[in-house]
Amino acid sequence: MFGFSHAAYESAYRLKTPDKEFDTEKDAYDFYNKYAAYVDFSVKKHNGHYKNKQIIDRVFACSCEGNRKDDKSNDDVKRPRAQTRKQDEDPNFSYAIQVDIDDTVTNIFWSDARMKIDYGHFGDVVCFDTTYRKNKEGRPFALFAGVNHHKQTTIFGDALLYDETTKTFEWLFQSFAKAMPREEPITIPTDDDPAMAKALASSWPKTYHRLCVWHMYKNATKHLSHVFDEYKSFT
Structure with missing residues (x-):
């Protein structure tokens, strides 16, 4: 029947x-x-x-009948789901996508063949920056960058992030490490972000975490502006 x-x-x-x-x-x-x-x-x-x-x-x-089963992880943890189909077409291109329990894309990371080659040569020091917010929602665009033998900026990987929490950074650093042809960098300069520092300590414990000089100078001009004004040679 x-x-x-x-x-x-x-x-x-x-x-x-x-x-x-x-x-x-x-x-x-x-x-x-x-x-x-x-x-x-x-x-x-x-x-x-x-x-x-x-x-x-x-x-x-x-067709809308049925609900997704409850997520067993912490409510704040986004569930990663590996995506490899593009990767099947070009093995030298790597990307990772993280979705939440509703299958909504939250974080995306990618790195192409040129980026991987550059990281193999110049990846001892990697600068990580999330200060770019160009879209109307203000979501962070993150860069893994370095300097080549011509003192030119070179990019090792890119990411579009939903937020700047420790869990997001942990997922990103782990995705970056899996995509690269060598181990984690020796040193990584970042801004003074507690969530980022915590994620680096857990994901890349052997990497030296340092504060970026540009951010240090920016903070100095903000908090010591009266000194800069009074002593012109302080800079």
């Missing part, structure tokens, strides 16, 4: 549609499609049972 799911039956009952049974799956599917078109929703095949390789019953449901 073939019939509605419970939710569909309740809707049918409200429309005074009689409870029905069908001889074939096709008859049930055609009837359900007509009902779905009447109340404006789409149909999907749900679970069914087979006997001697022949289907004996089938449940049809609204």
Whole structure:
């Protein structure tokens, strides 16, 4: 026998549609499609049972029926889900995507072949910066950067982040390390961010964490402006 799911039956009952049974799956599917078109929703095949390789019953449901199971991790932890299909087309290109429990993209990291080669040569010191916020939501755009043998800035990896929490930084540093052809950098200068410092200590414990000179100078001009004004040679 073939019939509605419970939710569909309740809707049918409200429309005074009689409870029905069908001889074939096709008859049930055609009837359900007509009902779905009447109340404006789409149909999907749900679970069914087979006997001697022949289907004996089938449940049809609204395409939106069913909820994702509760996430077992901490509410603040976003669940990483590995994505490798682009990567299959170009093995030298790496990326990672993190989604939340609703499958909404939260964080994205990527690095191409040129970036990996540069990191192999010049990755002893990596500068990490998240001060770029160009989109209207103000989400951080992060850069892993360094300097090559011509004293030119070179990029090792990029990321679009949802926030700047310790969990996000831990995911990013681990994704970066997995994508690169060598170990973590010897030294990484960053701004004075407690969440970033905590993530570095747990993800890259062997890497020396230092504060970026540019950020130090910026803070100095902010907090010691009266000294700069009074003593011109202080800089």
